[in-house]
Amino acid sequence: MKLTAITLILSLSLSAFAAEIQKTPKLGKVSMDEMKSSVCPIDSSAQGYYLFEKGATSFVYRNTTIREGDPGSDKGFQMVFKNHKRVKILDKAASDLGNFEISLYNKGLNKEKIASIKGITYNLENGKIIKTKLDTKQIIYEEKTDHITLVKIAMPDVKAGSVVEIEYELVSDFLFNIQEWYFQREVPVLYSEYWVGIPEYFHYKPSTYGYYRIHHNTKTAARTLKFTYMYRTEGNVTESRRHEYEERYQEKITTYFANHVPAFKKERFLKASKNYLTRMTFELEGTRFPNSPYKSYSNSWSDVSKELLEHERFGRALNRDNFIGNDADLIKASATNEIEMVQKALEYVQSKMKWNGSYSFLSDRHLKQAWEAGHGNSADINLILVSLLKSMDIQAFPVVLSTQGNGILPLSHASITDLNYVIAMVELEDQNILMDATDPLSAIDLLPERCLNGKGHIIDANRFGEISLETPNSFTTFTQVTLKMNEDGTFEGLAKQENSGYAAMAKRKRYTSEDDSLSVIEKLEKEYPGIKIKRQTFTNLEIPHQSLIDSLELTITGHTDRLGQVVAFSPLLAFKTYENPLKLDNREYPIEFSYPRRHMVISSIEIPEGYEIESIPESIRVAMEDQSMQLTFSVALNGNTIQTYSDFRINRLLFLPAEYKGVKDTYAYLLNKHSEKVVLKKIN
Structure with a gap:
């Protein structure tokens, strides 16, 4: 009991320490420990990780000297965003962590621009830290659209063991959105911090996304703006005059921070990582300036x-x-x-x-x-x-x-x-x-x-x-196989695959992107191990609103196991399910299907004379309680023909994280049933 209490106190102490705002080194000051690190402290499987990333958004009144008759001299507040990040690359496969991209927006006379940018790559050579600075002339500015320019940065001399660091400042005339901030990446982040200082005149609505906890500290600070107003007076003599005054206001300062943020590990059936990464956005709801009424910016x-x-x-x-x-x-x-x-x-x-x-x-x-x-x-x-x-x-x-x-x-x-x-x-x-x-x-x-x-x-x-935007169509595949088993354990016959809805769309895309029919056949033979296609014909290949039918004359090898007089094989042969698409032990974000799915296979295999069935897989029907996932699987013997039926359906588009294990287990059940074997025994 004492040990439990001590462990709890220690755990709480560590949590409190973890929730503190951390000091991070300035640009150019990398430690030998960072250079020698060969494993991420919070994820031994990571190929790279963020040592830290810090951002800051502030409001700056650039032009405090205002000239009468010159509307361009009073631009008002501008937004200044600073970003400083340092990344450790552990494996050559993670070299793309040394590439960065910044998006700049422009509209009319207003724009965003990079005010400054610095970058350094550090490598350890013969026990010494070698620095290679970013050559800003190598930065690429790409016009993505009329309003968006992408700034593409590739850090120099990046390799396994490198530490890359970049620091830049962005100035924006647009105040409708404060720069969003990602606390989570697709690699672990040891520490992430976002400092936001907002003058009392602006009212923003912060929104948080994702599943990892973000801490914050808030305070206020008094600020002063000193203005000089330049104007001319007309009389006997035209004179230039100036008037100086001060504007005092309160600034709300919030520091958002998180540490030891695990990597966001992407898996299939996810529409966009952005929807579930731990991040923050800020939307301008309204403004209230001195001697002016509140102005709402909330749109419908x-x-x-x-x-x-x-x-x-x-x-x-x-x-x-x-x-x-x-x-x-x-x-x-x-x-x-x-x-x-x-x-x-x-x-x-x-x-x-x-x-x-x-x-x-x-x-x-x-x-x-x-x-x-x-x-x-x-x-x-x-x-x-x-x-x-x-x-x-x-x-x-x-x-x-x-x-x-x-x-x-x-x-x-x-x-x-x-x-x-x-x-x-x-x-x-x-x-x-x-x-x-x-x-x-x-x-x-x-x-x-x-x-x-x-x-x-x-x-x-x-x-x-x-x-x-949900579709009335589904992703439906129906495979019908009629085969004859030969004495040597090979199979030959026909297979007809009918694909409709999104399955047909996907297959047409594969087929029409190929240069010749041979490459299509080679891909099919790779997709279904052991098959050799003798002839292939299509129906409705160029009619997108019709089902696509793919008829194959084929042989199948390599799917039988022999032990003396006993032969065993999966009754679905090459058309069985080979892997579970869900790999993670736990998933903190939902499973998202774009459309309902149905995969049906009917197989008929004629066995040669002189064999008898020793065992066949058990027929089953399993389903989730709400019928959102269903599997029907049956194997029966009709004379000397083995008939197999498999029907797997997914009827719901969204499964919550709590349902992940159930969905993964259903896929595992499908995989296991397709792997079960028919056992034949030679009797003469």
Whole structure:
């Protein structure tokens, strides 16, 4: 009992120590202990880790001398963000930890810019620490969009054992969002700190995400601004005068910090790490300056809709639909009903326009120019589709959204800055049909997976509101195998694979990206170990809204185990499940499926004469209590034919972290059943 109490006191003491704000070394002062470190203190499997990362956001009034008649002399507050980080690289495979990227935003006369940047790579050579400084001339500035520039930094001389350090300062004219801060990375972080000082005039709403605890300390400090106002007086003599005054205000200072933050270990069935990494964001709710009323900056989606409808490269672009010409009339005349008209319009835009890979909800140029050029970003293409449908008297609307990789749209507020994509929607009677013409393999209500991300928002003067981006389609595979077993333990026969919904879309993408049929066959033979394809034929390969059927004539080897007169094999042979996609012992974030899944296999194997069945796997049916995951598996003998049926279904899209073990165990059960073997015994 005493030992337990002492352990508890020690644990509490360590926790209290861990929650203290830490001092970190200045740029250029690296220790020998940091250089000699060969393992991360909190994760022995890590290939690299952050020794620390510190950030600070402050508000600075750059121009305190204001000149009458010169509006540019009074820019007001600017935001200054400083970042200092130091990273240890333990393995060559983690060398990309020495690459950094900074995003700069610009709009009109306002912009963000890098005020200073320094970087050093440290290496230990012959017991001495060798420093290699970052050459700022090697920094790449890449214009990602009209408004975003990416600053790409590759630290020099990075290798296993290196410590890399970077420090930069960013100055921003934009006050609507304080720089967000990530306490968690995909490698461990020993210490992370974010200092934020906000003048009393600004009211921000902080939001936290993720599962790791963030500590904070808050205090206030008195600040003073000294202004000089320069003006001219007119009279008998024109004179220049100056007036000086002081403005006193309170600054709220909060230091957010966390230490020993574990790595965010990504696993399958996750839409975006960003949604669950431990991080903080700050949204400007309003301002109250001296002698001025409170001004709210909180937007509704109605406000966003109005702004976009008035935007030159969104709503106004849609109103210029005279470039469509006779195309709309020709498509309309060739269709027998509205749904066929919609299908033909989608296919027509897909055939005429090539996506340049750029995500945007705003067009790059006039839609007529994009149409004539035959290529454009996602907004160019899908706004053209909306325009074409409208010209055909179809009720069509643009729907703005955030793609999976961009993160889920915030639930608490409307945010135009979190949008990065637009698709087309058609309203036919009570049915809403969603489409994306950027992908030639998509179809009506078969959006690319990147678009399946929570809710989108309809943008129209009379018809706005949110709409679910969940798909009515599933990822469905049905494999039917008819084989004959030979005396030497090989199998030959036919296999027919029918893929529908997202399974067909994925397979078409694989097949159409190949240069010749041989490479497709080689990939299939690698996917299903032991098969050798003699002949392959497709049905509906180039019809995205139909199921894709892949018919194979094949032989299968290497799937039987022999011991004397006994032969054993899995009755699903090469078409069994080979691995559990879930590897982690615990998962602190949900399992997210983009669509329902169903994988069905029916196998019929004729065994040669002279063999009898000694044992077959037990038939079972298991399911979660709410039927969200189901497995039906049966093996039966019909004369000299072994018939096997496997049907695995996932009917729910979201499983909470507490359900992780149940989902993982269900996959393990599927794997085990597919691994169980039929045992045959030779009788003559």
